[in-house]
Each structure stands twice: as C-alpha cells, then as structure tokens.
Amino acid sequence: MLSFSLTPYVSGQPFRTAPMRAVLSALGADPNLWSAGASEIADAAGPG
Amino acid sequence: MALDDDYLNYPHRSYGMDQERYAWRKPEARKRCAWPGEAAVAAMIVVPLEFHMLNPAGKPFKHPGAMVTPYPDLRHYTTRDYGNRVGVFRILDALRDAKLKAVFPINANMLERVEPLVDRIVNDGHEIAAYGLATDKIHWGGLDPEEEKSWISQTRAAFDAFGLKPRTWMSPARQQSFQTLDLIAEAGFDVCLDWENDNVPIDMQTKHGIVRAVPLFNELDDRILLIDRRQSEDEWAAQILAARDLLAEEAPALAGKC
Numbered sequence A: 001m002l003s004f005s006l007t008p009y010v011s012g013q014p015f016r017t018a019p020m021r022a023v024l025s026a027l028g029a030d031p032n033l034w035s036a037g038a039s040e041i042a043d044a045a046g047p048g
Numbered sequence B: 001m002a003l004d005d006d007y008l009n010y011p012h013r014s015y016g017m018d019q020e021r022y023a024w025r026k027p028e029a030r031k032r033c034a035w036p037g038e039a040a041v042a043a044m045i046v047v048p049l050e051f052h053m054l055n056p057a058g059k060p061f062k063h064p065g066a067m068v069t070p071y072p073d074l075r076h077y078t079t080r081d082y083g084n085r086v087g088v089f090r091i092l093d094a095l096r097d098a099k100l101k102a103v104f105p106i107n108a109n110m111l112e113r114v115e116p117l118v119d120r121i122v123n124d125g126h127e128i129a130a131y132g133l134a135t136d137k138i139h140w141g142g143l144d145p146e147e148e149k150s151w152i153s154q155t156r157a158a159f160d161a162f163g164l165k166p167r168t169w170m171s172p173a174r175q176q177s178f179q180t181l182d183l184i185a186e187a188g189f190d191v192c193l194d195w196e197n198d199n200v201p202i203d204m205q206t207k208h209g210i211v212r213a214v215p216l217f218n219e220l221d222d223r224i225l226l227i228d229r230r231q232s233e234d235e236w237a238a239q240i241l242a243a244r245d246l247l248a249e250e251a252p253a254l255a256g257k258c
Helices: A014-028 A038-045 B005-009 B074-098 B108-123 B145-161 B180-186 B222-228 B233-253
Strands: A002-005 A033-035 B041-046 B102-106 B127-130 B202-206 B209-213
Touching (some): A002 B222, A014 A033, A014 B074, A038 B041, A038 B127, B041 B233, B074 B108, B108 B127, B108 B145, B145 B180, B180 B202, B180 B209
Parallel strands (some): A033 B041, B041 B102, B102 B127
Antiparallel strands (some): B202 B209
C-alpha cells in the first residue's frame, strides 16, 4: 500500500497547490488504486 | 576489541524480532490482500491536524513543527495556524476534486478550536482519527504509566464529547512508550498509524486484543521532504508517483500481497 502525509501548513501553501493537485489528480485517475481511510484499509487487509 | 560476554546473553537473541508485538516475515510470506475492485495498490493519505502552542513543554523532545525561536515565536505559530485555517481547505478541495478519501488525525485539545473544520471533514466522507491529547503530550518510555493512561482516557473522552468514535490512533510525534499499544487497545482503538515496518497492515499483539498497524511512511512525508530535506515540490510529487508505480509493479509477483 501507498501512504503519505499532507501537512496543512506545508502542502496547503498556495505555491504548492498545483503540485499537490497534480499528485492527487494522478492518484484519483488511477484505476488500479483504491483510496481509503485507515480503518477501511485495516478491515480490507484482514488479520495478518 | 572482543565483545563483552554479556552480548551473547541478550535475552531476545533468537529468530524473529526483539519484542512480541509482531513476528518477522519476508514479503512472500504475507497473506493475500484483496483490495476492493481488485485494485493493485491501496492508498492512504493522512492529513495531520496539530495545534502547536506558543509555550510547548518540549519533554522529552519538541514535537516536529513545534516553536523554534524564543518565546513568543509568532512567526512559526502563525504559519501553523495558517495551515489549519487556510491551507487545509485547499487540501480538502483537492481531495474532493480527485475523489480521494483521507484520514485526518486531530489532537484532542484542538477539537473545540476547529469545530466547523471537523464538520467539513466528516461531511466530505473522510475518516477522523485521534492524534493524542496535544502536541506537547508525547508518549515515551519515561512517562508515568498512570499519566499515559489518563492522557489516552482524556483523548477518548474529548472525541466522545463531539460524538466522534474514532477507531484509529496516531500518537503525537508518532512516538510511543512500551505500553502505548496496550493502553490504546484498552481505550477502544484497534488501528494505529505509528508503525511503518511493511507495505501491508500488521497485527500487533496487545494485552487487550489486536491493534492493526497501518503503515504510514515518513519517507514520503511532505514536511520532511520539503522542509527538512529541502527538496523541490516536483521531486516530492515524483517520489510519491514513483512509489505508486513500483508498488503496482510488485503486486502481481506477490500475488496481490501488497
């Protein structure tokens, strides 16, 4: 799984909005990628 | 120089890890993860909401992002405040437009300060996680066990007061004591974001059942890459997409075990 942080005072700066949006757009458009919260991923993974 | 004889008497010198929370395993030994929609890669985006006070205790160390200059460090204080009053809404808008879900760990002492923001996060369908009591309440080995238990109880109570029942826990500074996992399990948290030792969630053994560690990678953290390592935004973006590409490439070889 892929995981990373977006810190509001870092990625929320206006000069970083374009690259941040580019990354998120690429991930959102990827049909091989499932975006979810932590508990959803934990449940989908199951015991292990 | 010869090793001291005591070196060979280390109590955990055997197969596996030096603790009993989880076992060591190689990637091929993972069980199969079948993500919804037969996706090759699951993606977890974490947006940490932190309140950095002007006078943090700084014990046993300052939380990443804490004040830097002598009191009152208004320059860094207001930069953090900018993130929570302006920047986070740019992130929320971008997540909405890209149709992505995220998890928002929030310091318990911050809930009252940003109630409309919490409403927006919930209404947008994101997950709320508990991010400990405060950025200057750091869990560590020297913390009195009863005090740590009290901090976690206060955190749970603060979220209860807002009608929020988070399952997921992230420790301030992602720092734990040796008993943090037991205490958060006792308080009803069964998912934790402090560990990053695999590419799939790992079950951690506690005195109160399993806590599933969902790995969150410091190596892709925007603050670390852009601020600490002074990388460019283009480098940061390329690193995230390169990680995505490699994980997708590995997925078939591991029979979906990624």
